[in-house]
Amino acid sequence: SQQGEEDPQALSIQEGENATMNCSYKTSINNLQWYRQNSGRGLVHLILIRSNEREKHSGRLRVTLDTSKKSSSLLITASRAADTASYFCATDPNTGNQFYFGTGTSLTVIP
Amino acid sequence: DAGITQSPRYKITETGRQVTLMCHQTWSHSYMFWYRQDLGHGLRLIYYSAAADITDKGEVPDGYVVSRSKTENFPLTLESATRSQTSVYFCASGAAGGNTIYFGEGSWLTVV
Numbered sequence: 117s118q119q120g121e122e123d124p125q126a127l128s129i130q131e132g133e134n135a136t137m138n139c140s141y142k143t144s145i146n147n148l149q150w151y152r153q154n155s156g157r158g159l160v161h162l163i164l165i166r167s168n169e170r171e172k173h174s175g176r177l178r179v180t181l182d183t184s185k186k187s188s189s190l191l192i193t194a195s196r197a198a199d200t201a202s203y204f205c206a207t208d209p210n211t212g213n214q215f216y217f218g219t220g221t222s223l224t225v226i227p
Numbered sequence: 228d229a230g231i232t233q234s235p236r237y238k239i240t241e242t243g244r245q246v247t248l249m250c251h252q253t254w255s256h257s258y259m260f261w262y263r264q265d266l267g268h269g270l271r272l273i274y275y276s277a278a279a280d281i282t283d284k285g286e287v288p289d290g291y292v293v294s295r296s297k298t299e300n301f302p303l304t305l306e307s308a309t310r311s312q313t314s315v316y317f318c319a320s321g322a323a324g325g326n327t328i329y330f331g332e333g334s335w336l337t338v339v
Contacts, residue, residue, distance in 0.1 A: 122269075147326055158317055158330035159270075204269065208326070213258055213277065214285065215319075215328055219269035 120205050120218035128224040135192040137221040139205030140185075146208045148181055150190050153202045153220070162203075163190075197227045230254065233318050233331040240338055246305045248334045250318030257323035259301040260285075261293065263314040264333075270317065276301055277323075308338045 120141035129135050139148070147166045151159040165172045165181045165188065172179045178191040192199055202220045209216070231252040240246050250259065261273040262285075272285030274293040282293050290312060292304045301320075305312055315335050321328035 149326065156333075158332045159319075160330070161327045164326050206328075213321070213323070214272065214275055215260065215321075216272060216286070217262070217270035219267070 120207055120216065122203070122205060122218045122221040124221060125219070126222045126224075128226065129195055131195060131197055131225055131227050133195055135195050135199070135223055135225070137190050137203055137223070139188045139190070139218050141188075141205070141207045141216075141218075142186065143207070143209045145183070148179075148188050149206045149208075149215075150177075150179060150188075151204045151206060151217070153204065155201070159204060192223075195223075195225045197225050199223060200225045231318060231320055231329055231331045233316075233334045235334060236332065237335045238337070240308050240336070242309060242338055243307050246308050246336065248303045248305075248316050248318075248336070250301045250303070250331060252299055252301075252318075252320040252329075254320060254322075254329070255298055256320035256329075257298070258321045258328070259295065260319040260321075260328060261291070261301070261303045262317045262319065263287065263312075264317060265314050273303065273316075305336075308336075310338050312336065313338045 123138045149164045150162045153159045163174045176193045181188045204220045205218045206215045234249045260275045262270040276282045276295045318331040319328040
């Protein structure tokens, strides 16, 4: 399988705290993306980091990428109840334009 | 702005029946994808298509058939449904050379 794996599988935090989730993958990649899925809905793109980048920010999101370890992390700062969702990483192997998703981290933010 | 739509959203079918899940996108994206989502497995790629009349297998293609006669449509057919194909199916599309794919709202399929 080319899937990545997110860690932890589930995370529960208080509103205002930071949430960190990790993704490990198996093959070399062109880029890595993070998606969010609200319960019962489709996935929504959050942020993309290219293989030659090490860190990227978007609002309260911070993504890092370590290609030598084949891993990435997503940090959500100052979490809100509305951040409650599942978060998935997706990799685009060097063969291109095939997107493989991890198993997801379920985040619960308690008001 | 319809974007990408899937139909039916919910379907119950019997083992052995043929089922087709429809996917339609209005962006003229070159790439389209079908994923299934199951607890413990995340999303797994079933088939993808780079353009009309070009399709290729993903991670879990067995038991599924796809076609793409028009850029905007990418139907997924289960030729003889099995209980193991009970799942949520997501269609997605993306531009050639693009880095983001856009998902439909999913089709919940139950095979009894």
